[in-house]
Amino acid sequence: MISSWTTRPGxxxxxxxxxxxxxxxxxxWQAWDESNRRDPSRTKARLPHLEKVGEAVEAAYRDEKxxxxxxxxxxSALGALPGEPVTRIERATIxxxxxxxxxxxxxxxxxxxxxILGVPYLSGSSLKGLTHHAAEQALAEAxxxxxxxxxxxxxxxPECPSDLEELNAxxxxxxxxxxxxxxxxxxxxxxxxxxGSGGARTVPWGRWTPRAIxxxxxxxxxxxxxxxxxxxxxxxxxxxxxxxxxxxxxYDALPVPGQTGxxxxxxxxxxxxxxxxxxxxxxxxxxxQDPRPVTFLSVAPDxxxxxxxxxxxxxxxxxxxxxxxxxxxxxxxRVARWLTGALAEQGAGAKTAAGYGxxxxxxxxxxxxxxxxxxxxxxxxxxEGTSPSVPPPRLRSDLGAGELATVLDEAxxxxxxEEQEEIARLALHQYGKIIRKxxxxxxxxxxxxxxxxxVEWLGRFGAGGGGGEAEQGG
Numbered sequence: 228m229i230s231s232w233t234t235r236p237g238x239x240x241x242x243x244x245x246x247x248x249x250x251x252x253x254x255x256w257q258a259w260d261e262s263n264r265r266d267p268s269r270t271k272a273r274l275p276h277l278e279k280v281g282e283a284v285e286a287a288y289r290d291e292k293x294x295x296x297x298x299x300x301x302x303s304a305l306g307a308l309p310g311e312p313v314t315r316i317e318r319a320t321i322x323x324x325x326x327x328x329x330x331x332x333x334x335x336x337x338x339x340x341x342x343i344l345g346v347p348y349l350s351g352s353s354l355k356g357l358t359h360h361a362a363e364q365a366l367a368e369a370x371x372x373x374x375x376x377x378x379x380x381x382x383x384x385p386e387c388p389s390d391l392e393e394l395n396a397x398x399x400x401x402x403x404x405x406x407x408x409x410x411x412x413x414x415x416x417x418x419x420x421x422x423g424s425g426g427a428r429t430v431p432w433g434r435w436t437p438r439a440i441x442x443x444x445x446x447x448x449x450x451x452x453x454x455x456x457x458x459x460x461x462x463x464x465x466x467x468x469x470x471x472x473x474x475x476x477x478y479d480a481l482p483v484p485g486q487t488g489x490x491x492x493x494x495x496x497x498x499x500x501x502x503x504x505x506x507x508x509x510x511x512x513x514x515x516q517d518p519r520p521v522t523f524l525s526v527a528p529d530x531x532x533x534x535x536x537x538x539x540x541x542x543x544x545x546x547x548x549x550x551x552x553x554x555x556x557x558x559x560x561r562v563a564r565w566l567t568g569a570l571a572e573q574g575a576g577a578k579t580a581a582g583y584g585x586x587x588x589x590x591x592x593x594x595x596x597x598x599x600x601x602x603x604x605x606x607x608x609x610x611e612g613t614s615p616s617v618p619p620p621r622l623r624s625d626l627g628a629g630e631l632a633t634v635l636d637e638a639x640x641x642x643x644x645e646e647q648e649e650i651a652r653l654a655l656h657q658y659g660k661i662i663r664k665x666x667x668x669x670x671x672x673x674x675x676x677x678x679x680x681x682v683e684w685l686g687r688f689g690a691g692g693g694g695g696e697a698e699q700g701g
Contacts (some may be wrong), residue, residue, distance in 0.1 A: 249283040249345035253338070253524075254331055273334065274493065274522045281491045281524060287345035288482065288490050294344055295484040305478070305535060314559050316534045317483060318570055318586040319656075323494060324526035325584070326353070328577035336523035338491070341481070347491060347526045349575055351477035354534065358477070358562065359408040361569035366404050366411075366437045370397055374434060384435040387444040391456050398463050399550040401437060406547035407538070407562060409473025411438045441467055474544035475562060478535040486531060488660065494525040525583070529659055532586075534570075536562060628661045632681065639684050651685050 256276075288294050305313045326349055327339030341348045371385030388394045405411050413436045417429040431439060444450075445464040450457035482490060498504055500512035501519040538544075538559050548558060567588055569575075574584035631654065638650045655662065665682055 249280055249287055250340040250342055252283050253280045253340060277493050277522055277524050281493065284340065284345055284347070284491050285489065288484075291484075294346065297344060298481065298484050301481075305537075308537065311538050311540060311555055311559075313478075313535050313537045314563055316563060316567060317531050318534065318567065318588070319531040319659075320526060320528055321585045321587055322528050323492075323583050324530070324576055325494075325523070325578055326526075326576035328523075334523070336521065338524045338526070341479070344481070346482055348482075349480040349532065349534075351479050351536075353575070354480060354536075354566065355408070355475065355477040357569045357573065357575060358475075358536075358566045360413060361565045361573065362404050362408065362562075363411065363413045363437050365565065366401060367435060367440065369400050370437060370440050372435050372440060379433050381432075384440050384443055387447055387449055389449065391453065391460055394460055395463070398460070398467065399547070401441065401467050403544075403547040403551055403553070403558070404437070405467055405471065406541070406544040407473060407475050407558065410470040411436075411441065411467060412470070413438060415439045438468065471543050472541055474539050474541045476537050476539065478537075480532045480534045483531045483533050486657075488529055489527045490530060491524055492527045493522055495520050495522050497521070531656075534566065536566070538562065628664075631658055631661055632678075635681050635684070636677065639681070647684075651687075655685060 305315075324347070325338060326347065327337050329337060330339060331337030338347055339350065340346065371388075373385075375382050388397065401411065415431040415436055416433040418432040419429050441464050445461055445468070450461040450464075453460075497518045497520045499518045500516050502510040502516050503512040538555060540548075540555060544558075548555070553561075567586075570586035571588050573579065575586070576584040578584065635650070635654060638647050642650060662682070662685060665678055669679060669682060
């Protein structure tokens with residue numbers, strides 16, 4: 228994996244380091260250059276250091292005795308958990324992903340690498356926060372909040388419904404979100420006001436959140452004027468602002484084993500005004516400053532991660548479910564929609580404004596673990612409570628373009644309709660890059676009749692004629 232390399236003249240090289248932890252290499256063995264006038268940014272050793280870390284990550288990921296075997300044990304452990312099943316979702320990065328940008332202060336840019344396995348991952352706690360935020364945004368809309376064109380202009384939140392039946396129905400929805408995640412915690416942004424006689428203070432500003440809406444409703448006097456029923460509703464409002472034990476547990480999201488493309492790659496950002504940033508605004512930005520390229524590691528496009536969460540039906544959650552008349556399966560499906568919507572629309576990690584961190588929506592959720600009444604038993608349970616089809620053994624995850632073409636041509640001529648649909652779906656998901664190249668070649672008049680038939684066949688079985696990975700980033 229690593230034979231011999233050094234970060235500065237005279238340093239002890241890493242000789243024969245073949246079982247290095249990528250995380251230790253990245254965070255403990257730092258690239259370093261002697262500072263001198265010719266190289267004030269000290270970046271000559273940075274790129275080789277990152278490339279070696281990337282090699283270590285790839286080696287750890289492709290070690291079947293280490294990573295694939297660990298994932299098998301992990302999946303078995305999830306399936307053996309007692310009680311409610313674990314919902315599992317696979318999503319692929321549309322472009323690059325950077326999680327844990329601030330985890331390596333020496334390099335001023337980082338990437339979250341699993342402390343044991345050495346592969347990039349998204350922590351369960353961060354995924355819970357991301358999903359919680361998406362759920363509260365959906366709840367705010369359900370409470371009647373309509374965001375103006377400019378959310379940073381001063382504007383009022385929705386009025387409290389005067390109809391108590393309508394209000395209690397809205398509070399039922401709010402109680403479900405609170406019971407799932409443990410609180411309605413997202414606060415409005417705040418901004419400083421002009422300094423007055425009492426000193427500077429901050430006031431709420433921007434988008435309204437469910438917590439801000441419920442606080443405003445509970446502080447008004449409209450409910451008090453409706454007697455005891457109104458006071459009961461007001462008490463419910465205030466109770467919803469208190470935290471409780473959440474009913475959902477998110478697990479770390481890890482790359483699916485067996486992918487053939489690169490897992491990580493070196494990336495670059497180029498601040499154009501280094502004097503402005505170094506002086507913290509003391510020196511104005513100007514076009515006479517030299518851009519300073521900064522290399523860093525990121526997760527490559529088209530990398531599929533497996534997300535998993537489990538719902539624990541606490542007494543608070545069971546009460547909330549009974550109020551909205553929802554089953555455990557329906558609540559899990561709702562959580563899955565919040566998660567996939569957040570991954571597709573808000574993105575995960577850093578630099579989402581620059582296009583990083585977004586995932587596709589292709590695959591349905593699956594569940595592993597204890598079967599619910601009416602399902603086929605343990606193991607993997609599909610969205611409708613039935614076992615999904617097993618991936619055809621002939622469609623391995625390590626096929627080249629020629630081998631893939633042979634497999635698809637055989638499926639077109641001999642497989643059943645159901646198997647054709649499954650093979651096409653998996654091909655679109657696992658071999659998007661190859662299929663995109665076939666399409667581009669056909670647009671240029673290359674490829675022949677058989678390739679045309681193959682691409683048309685994939686489009687017929689794929690969603691909307693495109694399907695998952697074949698449409699991403701093309």
